[in-house]
Amino acid sequence: MGKVTPLSYRYDSFVLFQIDVRCKIICIFFLSIVIANAHFLQLYLITAIFSWLLYRSGFNIRRLIRELKYFFIIVIFLFIIRTITASSSHISIPIFGFINEFKYIEIDSVKIDLIGILNYINANILTHIPIDKDGLTDGCQVSWRFFLIVIMGILFSSSTTASAIKSAVMWFLKPFPFIPKKRVAVMVSLFVRFLPLLLEKATEVSDAQKARCFHLRKNPVKKIKNITVPLITKVFNSADNLAIAMASRCYNENRTEIAEHNLLRPSGYEINFYLGTIALVLITLFI
Amino acid sequence: MSRFEDKIGKNIIEVKRLSHIYGNTDRGIKNISFGVKPAEFIVVAGQNGSGKSTLFRHLNGLLSPTSGEVWIHGKTVSSNLEYARQIVGMIFQDADCQIVGQTVFEDAAFGPENLRLPIGEIHKRTNNALKQLGLLHLKDQNPATLSGGEKRRLAIAGVLTMRPEVIVLDEPFSNLDYAGICDLLSSIIWLHQAGHTIILSTHDIEKVIFYASRMIIIHQGCIVGDDKPEILLKEVEKFGIREPCLSKLGMNIIPWDK
Known part of the structure; x- marks a missing residue:
């Protein structure tokens, strides 16, 4: 049996699979704008909606996370880069204080001063990298938005x-x-x-x-x-x-395009998706 | 009367002095000539790389010959590509590579859509073909989720919707398990009984030799044998093809799947 990736089309009776594809594209257009401008409240809301859609579309969330493991590396990388570039001041973080009891590690009978190395990194590298609360907030929001855009793409390509x-x-x-x-x-x-x-x-x-x-x-x-x-x-x-x-x-x-005749046919549920998208646009604009 | 019976005696396909050489090598096919009559079941046997797939790809104009010509019902393939591809349906070795649609129905309907048939006719032909091959209940599924045997049957359904006279199968049993082979073999026998001309290539003739009415042996790009299977069976091992067990033991050939 062939392998079905998260992006592969799957058949399901859930409403997301039945609605007119034009409705999906219009909603995606506006949701992309919403996500690009979303703050934490909107991000929580959209994440909850997308999680419900993923669950109802028959995705095994654990398997999805496993299959997207390389993508999460990109999200983390994006978070680090964005945090650094958006920060303007430094915060002294006692990052390595908790490992005092492992002062030395031994590899092939060579004793390595672990604390010494980590303190060197902290003093000479990390203290020169700007990290502040605004940077962390911005990094978190940008990587979260990127993550949601990808989830939206998965929902779209797997249902269309x-x-x-x-x-x-x-x-x-x-x-x-x-x-x-x-x-x-x-x-x-x-x-x-x-x-x-x-x-x-x-x-x-x-x-x-x-x-x-x-x-x-x-x-x-x-x-x-x-x-x-x-x-x-x-x-x-x-x-x-x-x-x-x-x-x-x-x-x-x-x-002859049979798809044109078969697939561009409203199912009646489109209105719910339009209303949901309008609500999210209004929340983003006014809250 | 079958729609093919009125043409019995005349060749559907005429291959005349066909050669196709790849680049500056000596690989390809050389000076091949033969004819195909309606309702024949031809097994084209040969080692890997002997030129079977290259020959098949000329039968509906997927390759252009270096020299020679293929004729279908008296029309040259090179100047009547759409006609040739409608008459000669091709099923490739790798079932995955020929899946075009994202649902079973879409894939089977791909050919009739290209022939610009009316929507109603496309639905009728596609539903019929899927029903005949036992795939109608899977019509909304993604073809990637089908088993190997089901994918091969989908490939046949995709070709059947174009109503071809000749069905060409290139190494159809590769990568299939026993159940998949039996499943596919019964579909091929059904197609032949329904009046289609079958041309099938394989390096393992044991599975189909019982049903074949003719065998063509290709070796290093040339036809080295073209006769009834029982006449050629004792010679096949000279060309790197395994002689069926029963033939080796001097017994009559029986169906492989029975």
Whole structure:
């Protein structure tokens, strides 16, 4: 059985999977603006809503967290960078005070003065890095917003087929006469189609390399090179095979689009999503 | 009368002095000629890299020949690509690579959509094909969640919706377990009994040889044998293909899945 990544489309009877894709895109547009300007109150609220949507969409939250572990590294990195760049003063933090009892550690019968090393880092490196309350608040908010944007993307791509997105893009581009609607729509849908494939291939390559103890290597450049080269080869091969399979089934731009007729059909629940989004916009604007 | 029976005797496909050489190597196919009659079940046998997939990709114009030509019902493939791809349905070795849609229904409907059929006809053909292959209850599922055998059946459904006369299967049994192979084999036999011409490539002829009406052996890009399977069976090991066990033991061939 094939692997389904968090970004892969899954079928479910939950309302999120049934609503018109145009409604989802409009809500995402406004929610992105809300999230970009959200403070802690709005962030708590949106996190609660997204958690409920993830749960009702059938996501196993623990598994999702496990699958997003590399993404969390980026979030932490973003938090650190943002905290440092947004801070203007220094706070003296007794970071290493709690490990006084382990004054020395022994590696291959060589005694290492751990406290000495950590105090050196504290005195010569950390005290030169600005960290203050405003920076911590800002870092926390920015990384939280980034996290929510990604969760919103996961909810969207797992509940929407590429052909539905294609149909919606064509519908939104209808008023613009000089834009090649079909070509743009195919490009968008192929991009969405390839995102889960990219993740799947990356996992395959990484697993194959782990099986040969690749994780014991320390050189990060070599690590990136050894993952990237086979990944790019695999992705290009998959794209090539997909293009051949599409050609063998007579693919052309001038085709009947059943998705346009089937998927752009309101389910009746759209009003709830519009009202929820408007409420969040108002909360962000006035609170 | 089957819609194919009125054409019996005439070749559907004519391959004439077909060559395809990759770059500056000597790899590819060389000077291949043969014809395919309606309702035949042809097994194309050969080692890995012997040129089976290259030959198949010329049958519906996915590759352009270095020299020679393929004709379908008297029309050249190179100048009638859409017609050729409608008549000759291709099922590839890797089932995952040919899945285009994000639901089982979308994937099966991909071909008729490209043929610009009316919406009602697309729904009718797609539902029929999925029903015939026992996939209708999975029509809203993501194809990635299907088993290997189900994915192969979906690939067949995707081709069936285009109503092809000839179905070409490139190493269809690779990466399938025993149950998946039996499942797929019964679908292939059903397709043949429904009147489709089957051309199937494999390096393991044991599974399908009982059902085949003709065997073509390809070795290093050339046809080295083209006859009834019972005539060629004793010679296959010269070309790196394993002779079926029962044939080795001097017994009659019986269906592999029975």
